[in-house]
Amino acid sequence: MPTFLELQDDAALLSFEHQLHLSERVGEHSWRVDLAQPLFEFTGENPLTCDRVHLLGSAAPGPGSWLWAWANPFGYRPEVLGIALEAKEFGERHGIPELAQPEVPFDALPGSPSEPAQVASLMMEAAKVATGRWSGYQGPVGGGTRAGFLLEHPELALPPATSARTMRVLQQGVLELTLHDHRRAFGAYAVHRGLRVTEDGPLWISGPDFRIAVEFDEQNLMTKMSATLGAPG
Template sequence: MTQISSFQDVLDDSLLTAHDRQSDLLGRLEACGPEEERTWGVDLDTRTATFTGPAGTFTATAHLLGSAAPGPRSWLWAWANPQYAGPLVARAEQVRGFGEQYAIPQLRDAEVPLDAEPRQVAGHICAAAGLICGGLTHYTLDAGRGTVAALLLESPELAPTPPSAIRAARVLAEVAQAGQVRNWDRAIRGYAQWRGFTLGEAPEGLTLAAPDGTAICTLDDRGRLGQVKGSFHQA
């Protein structure tokens, strides 16, 4: 990561990588069967999340981050909840340490006011936490009464796949549509670093090269992502 002075900096660093890594999780879950035929369960005592479908079962280690609740309109970190302690909240405590190091209230303080809907806030926390903890995938779930709980998932089966320019073009387009990135130059450079792309500079912007081709990211004079072009081939 480059210089960090705000939560938005961390989001810009993490949103592309998080979206990319969620593709790895989605692929593993789809191997269990179609979404409408899958069930899931989380056992906080054993720190496991289990997904079962007609084609198989997938189990990962679950790390509880916290929850976003509409009642108090706040995010509560798991380490601040007296119900939880020990290894279950170790990743949340790791994020807290990062927040203390860079003086970022959203990652440091026990309870944080919501500035958006609970699921969006949980998603942003997950994206940031996943990157801080080494690029882990995440899962959000309904905890009742509008509360959204957030987990990081860890498993050898969720190891990052090789960088893909084809996937990068899709990730860039989908994240751009969500409108959450402020500094696209920073975001693309961070994505290249964390996912192992060869970063290049072109007159119109930045390039991400991988074994299956190159994604060309056009940035306008205000630094916003414009067109994403590519030259792709079979890896």
């Protein structure tokens, strides 16, 4: 059974690629959400409207806690809460209290984060793995509180994997993300991305026309990576 910390590694790289794709799609933007519709709009140079909006919850600095949307007394529509409930069921099934408890104190999370944006990110990453929805957005909703959403729209789906894009995600991810176990994170990314993973000395990640060899040290930290173009043999 995965732990909450392991879910962070499982989510990190594919989530990162989805965020890159979202940023490239909408560019400079503002956003608004109407949960009564429901509707999530990106406005700006490349507008996009998502009518499949899932509120996960909110991280509030006052109580210093994350509150899952299904535990919020506001009474959101069932289609807005469905994915948060999926995450709850996953947490109950796998014994992950951070997903199953209605309210999670900041200091109960790995590293005891104090910033609402960081807390929202941790909770969203775990929910992405639990539900298989990967396009997320978080933003301020007043009083220092950050709300976390998962969004679905055909234009947010990733295009087929290429060597250049996969290498960028892996290289940039190692530099910019907090990965606790690189080997686990690389393997999870490949599986979730629909790529083939084999271990023959290095870890091999294979796409339709490329192979990437990744080597790790004894602490499972990446030490070397190289790509070969051409269909895998």
